[in-house]
Amino acid sequence: MTIPGQLSPSPRILLGPGPSDAHPRVLSVMSTPLLGHLDPQFLDIMVETQTMLREVYLTKNPLTFPVSATGTAGMETCLVNLIEPGDKAVICTMGYFGNRMVDIAGRCGAQLTVKEAPWGQVFDLQQIRETLQTVRPKVLGIVHAETSTGAIQDISALGKLCHEFGTLLVADCVTSLGCSPLKLDEWEVDAAFSCSQKGLSCPPGMAPVSFSQRAVDALKARKTKVQSWYLDLTTIMGYWGGDRAYHHTAPITMVYALREGLRLVLEEGLEARWARHQRNHVALKAGLEALGLQYTAAANCRMPQLNAVRIPDGVDDLACRKRLLTEFGIEIGGGLGDLKGKAWRIGIMGHNSRPTCVLQVLAALECVLLGAGAKFTPGSGVAAAEKAYTA
Numbered sequence: 001m002t003i004p005g006q007l008s009p010s011p012r013i014l015l016g017p018g019p020s021d022a023h024p025r026v027l028s029v030m031s032t033p034l035l036g037h038l039d040p041q042f043l044d045i046m047v048e049t050q051t052m053l054r055e056v057y058l059t060k061n062p063l064t065f066p067v068s069a070t071g072t073a074g075m076e077t078c079l080v081n082l083i084e085p086g087d088k089a090v091i092c093t094m095g096y097f098g099n100r101m102v103d104i105a106g107r108c109g110a111q112l113t114v115k116e117a118p119w120g121q122v123f124d125l126q127q128i129r130e131t132l133q134t135v136r137p138k139v140l141g142i143v144h145a146e147t148s149t150g151a152i153q154d155i156s157a158l159g160k161l162c163h164e165f166g167t168l169l170v171a172d173c174v175t176s177l178g179c180s181p182l183k184l185d186e187w188e189v190d191a192a193f194s195c196s197q198k199g200l201s202c203p204p205g206m207a208p209v210s211f212s213q214r215a216v217d218a219l220k221a222r223k224t225k226v227q228s229w230y231l232d233l234t235t236i237m238g239y240w241g242g243d244r245a246y247h248h249t250a251p252i253t254m255v256y257a258l259r260e261g262l263r264l265v266l267e268e269g270l271e272a273r274w275a276r277h278q279r280n281h282v283a284l285k286a287g288l289e290a291l292g293l294q295y296t297a298a299a300n301c302r303m304p305q306l307n308a309v310r311i312p313d314g315v316d317d318l319a320c321r322k323r324l325l326t327e328f329g330i331e332i333g334g335g336l337g338d339l340k341g342k343a344w345r346i347g348i349m350g351h352n353s354r355p356t357c358v359l360q361v362l363a364a365l366e367c368v369l370l371g372a373g374a375k376f377t378p379g380s381g382v383a384a385a386e387k388a389y390t391a
């Protein structure tokens, strides 16, 4: 064989549903030397990472750490540890990732009740209350920020509601952490999971999870072994908990990355970060709407970090995304599931939630859409965003 040439990826701006660009400071710490996973210095780094993670999740939960894998492993960790075969679980789904929770909960052997909301909409608490009342499940799973539709579910009062019925709340916070308000303790969330590559501006590879005391009690009360060896919290905590006993080799470099990503969040401040995401969303939305693009999520439940819009009739999805990538170096996402071929998903997450990204994607989209025959006044998208920034 001929040995492939040295790796040299083209410059890109990652404005899809994830991964989003890693912050330069994150990339920089990733090229520092490895420590052993039981080196006293690395153990300090673990403590610092866990402490910052609690601050960012707004929780005091001792059981808070990053699973060594992507967001989906965070989902699986929460569900396999809390659901034993035969346990009742309710999964509320309003899109692609809710359906993934349904699949995983089913594989855990849950006696499953699935509640569905139309894609692009969210649940109101009254509907969920009725289900809790009739089913009385052990676990209720829901996606906080549904990346397939751009809809964000208000879960601020859901934990309290679940607790009225002795139910544990599991929340998918993969796209909300680091972008939208999320307050685990105040909202009484029992098990939360997220990822490193969206709002935290790190590469993919870590899944921060956090378990409340209620969830830990449920874990301790299990009658059967957790069906996954790798994701069994009762043994992982031998490493990420107090004893620091070998469980698996921590992905050292990814822990460095996460530590730096969390430092960036805390330096900025959570409130300021949420406000920044909102400000850039308002500008992007003004621009997209000026181009005639319509959001897939209802007006009352749009998240700032993921802007999903319908592709105009007659415009070729793949051809447009290919032009964005090859001519402008910009990646945006296509639709998933029910929205496949019908929507574009523009992520402005973490480090990428900034005017440069908003104005560039709008200008590039204008070119591509005009080329595809869409009708609007050239320059109107960028102008609308500029106006939003200067208002």
Ligand SMILES: *Cc1c(COP(=O)(O)O)cnc(C)c1O
Residues within 6 Å of the ligand: 018, 070, 071, 072, 073, 075, 097, 143, 145, 146, 147, 148, 172, 174, 175, 195, 204
């Ligand atoms: C991205 C995403 C996931 C899956 O995370 P991976 O890191 O791709 O495994 C799960 N849930 C939601 C809401 C997501 O956006």
